[in-house]
């Protein structure tokens with residue numbers, strides 16, 4: 001089970017496969033536009049963090065194909081459950097980019113955090129693997145209500161060592177929920193490499209323990225991610241239960257802005273994977289097909305840049321929220337008196353002055369500020 005599903009070649013040694021059934025030229029360019037939106041967000045967010053304008057940030061540079069490709073396969077009514085690594089996925093579903101940036105600043109968004117029901121995008125999950133049972137629960141509820149809604153959740157290789165992964169997989173299989181378990185195997189869980197994380201050769205083979213069909217795809221290939229997700233969703237909707245997708249790739253940058261991977265891994269290894277990154281690869285593919293001109297490419301990038309610049313302004317215009325925000329959304333209705341006491345106590349503590357930008361972005365191992373590919 002080590003073979004990888006791949007559609008886009010590397011423009012050099014690996015030839016392109018046929019354009020998958022169900023995608024036309026417009027779709028292909030739209031997936032590319034999504035990749036550019038995600039990439040632009042990611043690079044800008046790293047620069048903002050370096051300038052002290054947001055607090056911290058978990059970058060996903062190189063993993064855009066696992067996000068855009070998988071989401072493009074979803075119906076609008078399907079729900080998605082991101083981890084911190086897919087933090088900006090909502091921008092492809094109408095969540096304002098300013099709201100996501102504000103989240104990283106520790107503020108609410110333009111109108112507080114987004115309403116998951118409006119965009120069918122669950123809140124960003126930071127505790128590892130906790131979004132998996134949520135995704136199963138949603139698909140189970142949809143099944144009980146006889147709604148055609150499926151759920152998709154992303155998680156990392158490290159997350160497969162968590163109890164929540166096993167519980168969610170088992171529950172989904174037994175209840176035959178329409179859930180797609182999309183594992184982004186970037187081969188690192190912070191500084192822990194894959195072979196210190198698990199004893200199996202692949203993540204896909206774990207599906208067998210739960211009788212869940214599994215596939216391995218090239219995680220740097222947005223169309224392979226699309227194809228596998230599409231098939232998994234169709235299976236789920238037909239009543240055939242969950243699927244596991246292992247998107248095999250490599251974490252090309254730091255774990256987050258507080259991490260320096262040079263301390264624990266060989267940068268030459270990173271370089272060996274770099275040529276497979278999805279944005280340049282998809283661009284090359286579209287050009288080989290003759291459906292993306294340089295001018296159109298330039299237009300797509302300029303639009304993404306302009307919309308991101310507007311989002312940064314919008315984010316910075318958001319006032320520091322009231323302390324009450326800490327306790328919002330904890331209870332559906334009412335709240336215990338201890339929360340009121342907590343707010344009062346916090347109000348009596350002097351708040352530190354707001355962090356001010358500290359100058360231009362410094363270059364680091366965390367990102368490629370200013371570079372779009």
Ligand SMILES: Cc1ncc(C[n+]2csc(CCOP(=O)(O)OP(=O)(O)O)c2C)c(N)n1
Nearest residue numbers: 085126127128156157158159186188189190
């Ligand atoms: C329950 C829990 N334990 C530990 C952490 C600390 N932590 C944050 S990211 C991470 C590694 C996760 O690796 P992986 O699942 O491969 O995802 P990736 O970061 O590579 O996307 C850990 C252990 C956490 N957030 N939640």
Ligand SMILES: [Mg+2]
Nearest residue numbers: 156157188189
């Ligand atoms: Mg990982």
